[in-house]
Amino acid sequence: MNKSNLAHMGLMMSALCVCVTQAAAAETYPARPLRLVVPTGAGGFTDVLSRVVAQHLGESLGQRVVVDNRPGAGSIVGSEIVAKSPPDGYTMMMAFTPHSINSSLYAKLPYDALKDFSPVTMVAAVTLVLTAHPSLPTKNIRELIALAKQRPGQINYGSVGSGSLGHLGAELFKSLGRVSITHVPYKGAPQANSALLSGEVSMFFDTPPSSLPLIKAGRVRALGVSTRKRLALLPDVPAIAEVVPGYEVIGWNGIVVPAGTPQSIIDRLHTEIAKVLRTPSVSTQLTSQGIDPVGDSPAQFSAFIKSDTEKWARVIREAGIKPD
Numbered sequence: 001m002n003k004s005n006l007a008h009m010g011l012m013m014s015a016l017c018v019c020v021t022q023a024a025a026a027e028t029y030p031a032r033p034l035r036l037v038v039p040t041g042a043g044g045f046t047d048v049l050s051r052v053v054a055q056h057l058g059e060s061l062g063q064r065v066v067v068d069n070r071p072g073a074g075s076i077v078g079s080e081i082v083a084k085s086p087p088d089g090y091t092m093m094m095a096f097t098p099h100s101i102n103s104s105l106y107a108k109l110p111y112d113a114l115k116d117f118s119p120v121t122m123v124a125a126v127t128l129v130l131t132a133h134p135s136l137p138t139k140n141i142r143e144l145i146a147l148a149k150q151r152p153g154q155i156n157y158g159s160v161g162s163g164s165l166g167h168l169g170a171e172l173f174k175s176l177g178r179v180s181i182t183h184v185p186y187k188g189a190p191q192a193n194s195a196l197l198s199g200e201v202s203m204f205f206d207t208p209p210s211s212l213p214l215i216k217a218g219r220v221r222a223l224g225v226s227t228r229k230r231l232a233l234l235p236d237v238p239a240i241a242e243v244v245p246g247y248e249v250i251g252w253n254g255i256v257v258p259a260g261t262p263q264s265i266i267d268r269l270h271t272e273i274a275k276v277l278r279t280p281s282v283s284t285q286l287t288s289q290g291i292d293p294v295g296d297s298p299a300q301f302s303a304f305i306k307s308d309t310e311k312w313a314r315v316i317r318e319a320g321i322k323p324d
Contacts, residue, residue, distance in 0.1 A: 087261040100113065119301040122300075123273065125252050129206050172247065254305075273295060
């Protein structure tokens, strides 16, 4: 047998060993508790969602899923931990929108958001609601655009910080709607909402869980929603895209694992998480807050992250946005 044949046989044996190893891993997986890294602090929506998923997924897999909060640097701290973890299916992360923003917002990251992670499934999709202080003399998006063109730069809006989804969503609105509105960043959602309620700012792109009670109480007015379809809980509030063609902003949460995790394990996790999201108690808990449970395939989620990353890269570049 010549050297070429020997080399070819060696490659075949190596490939066979990998397949056998992966098959064995999938057969016994999971053999110990799993860790779900949450790159935010305790108490926020991403944390609460993670704990709901962890509890039900643990019951489904027959192993505990431990939530590990690793906040810091706009999700970068937790993301780096997961990117550098063994790709064995025992470490996951509840990624959210900054995962597709940070690559363009920061000059350098300690990981590659697209190459160092394997998407498993989107867990939840969130629309943003453009809320306004009652003193703003507009009742809808069309009136807002007309007013903003009459008063360029005079209407201000709050956000939870430069580079946040609400900030980028407003910049996209400015670009597509061809208006000038002024950004006022705050340290977090409570501060931005307080500024809106006091009239310090006129508008705020908020999430349904925190905006719906304020809208129902008449303390703020809903002008539009950021996704292309209307929010079921606010059927009379139009999608911004109905007036501004091409406008779409989706907040999201989803499970990713370190790149190199065996596909068989990724598929198992996807199957079990999708099953959790179809559980009536979980589905109802999310939809009652205006959140859509998703559970799409790894390929679909991967394509979404890539598209989302490209979209926000354009907005960040064109608006010259820098992190706080």
